[in-house]
Amino acid sequence: MKLPFLDLLRVTAESQTEVAAAIEKTLDSGQLILGPNVVAFEQEFAEALGAGHAIGVGSGTDAIEIALRSLGIGYGDEVVTQANTCPPTLAGILRTGASAVLCDATSSSGLMDPESLAGAITARTRAVVPVHLYGQCADVPAIRAVVGDREIVVVEDCAQAHLATFDGSAAGTMGDAAAWSFYPTKNLGAVGDAGAITTGDPAVAERAVAIRQYADFGRWPAGETGVNSRLDELQAAVLRIRLQRLPDWTQRRRAIAARYRTAFQGSVQPLAVDNRGRHVFHLFVVRSDDRDAVREELASRGIGTLVHYPLPLHRLAAFHGLVHAPVDLSASEGLCAEIISLPLYPQMRDAEVEAVITAVLSASP
Numbered sequence: 001m002k003l004p005f006l007d008l009l010r011v012t013a014e015s016q017t018e019v020a021a022a023i024e025k026t027l028d029s030g031q032l033i034l035g036p037n038v039v040a041f042e043q044e045f046a047e048a049l050g051a052g053h054a055i056g057v058g059s060g061t062d063a064i065e066i067a068l069r070s071l072g073i074g075y076g077d078e079v080v081t082q083a084n085t086c087p088p089t090l091a092g093i094l095r096t097g098a099s100a101v102l103c104d105a106t107s108s109s110g111l112m113d114p115e116s117l118a119g120a121i122t123a124r125t126r127a128v129v130p131v132h133l134y135g136q137c138a139d140v141p142a143i144r145a146v147v148g149d150r151e152i153v154v155v156e157d158c159a160q161a162h163l164a165t166f167d168g169s170a171a172g173t174m175g176d177a178a179a180w181s182f183y184p185t186k187n188l189g190a191v192g193d194a195g196a197i198t199t200g201d202p203a204v205a206e207r208a209v210a211i212r213q214y215a216d217f218g219r220w221p222a223g224e225t226g227v228n229s230r231l232d233e234l235q236a237a238v239l240r241i242r243l244q245r246l247p248d249w250t251q252r253r254r255a256i257a258a259r260y261r262t263a264f265q266g267s268v269q270p271l272a273v274d275n276r277g278r279h280v281f282h283l284f285v286v287r288s289d290d291r292d293a294v295r296e297e298l299a300s301r302g303i304g305t306l307v308h309y310p311l312p313l314h315r316l317a318a319f320h321g322l323v324h325a326p327v328d329l330s331a332s333e334g335l336c337a338e339i340i341s342l343p344l345y346p347q348m349r350d351a352e353v354e355a356v357i358t359a360v361l362s363a364s365p
């Protein structure tokens, strides 16, 4: 059996007729940038989350930068995120001109550890970026409690958490703003790059709308520089179609995860699921102290696995001198050394799920 980590062709095939028709219609409309599909998608996405405003942008990385800048974050400020996230979280932060500071993750879940965050906050901290990693929401209320009444904003990195919730609140509605990616492999994926910002604050939304397009605040000269990061009409047209399928896809992800969790009892250790929230399983991550053996056994059966992510950010040469790591990061180090992401996507067939289980159990009985 050949079982790739993710078969994007199946994702494409599922809505191909509708998507092709929407693309043709958009081409015929002659409106390719910031037209009716972008406006409609922004509204439909905000409604799906219960967010006040959604602003389409070019990517998730851009969304992090623009969200932070819309909240006034820039040179001289410190922004704290967790050491075990992926490089784009950090890239988005650094592009604002702020300095990046790393705190640790909670070992059991991989989510931001509020206690570690407390140790990373200084007088210059102006923002915290918790990452709803793997599809599970960080404990934003606990993070807010650590921040207290200091002037520190919270920007959720929601790139892996479409339709996730925590304590009844949707991902993307708990912080001062949130950043979304619609990269093709995400739970809601475009057919190219795309992203969005959500916020409940109309003033922040207005700033994001300006910054995504050359900082066009309708006055000239502009008081600050902007970027060019617009969501285009073709991607928005595709996203509108796929957004309708997202609840079903999410349910299927959760069903596969439930099957895995039952089957792996006593074998590899899935990361903890917090029952206060709704995990949407962008990734299904397990721990093993013999990760390479498990990966090799699966590979020998044609089953693809990945590691998200192999190195904590302070270990990446590209970021040396650019990130500060003032606190102990041993939980992130431990996770990065032991985690494996197993195949899990809505179009996976039951027989494939069972094949993954059989392989994992034989590698790690």
Ligand SMILES: *Cc1c(COP(=O)(O)O)cnc(C)c1O
Residues within 6 Å of the ligand: 059, 060, 061, 062, 085, 086, 088, 089, 131, 157, 159, 160, 180, 181, 182, 183, 193, 194, 195
């Ligand atoms: C994918 C991802 C990003 C970056 O999104 P792009 O659209 O690829 O720029 C940022 N943060 C996290 C956690 C991601 O998974």
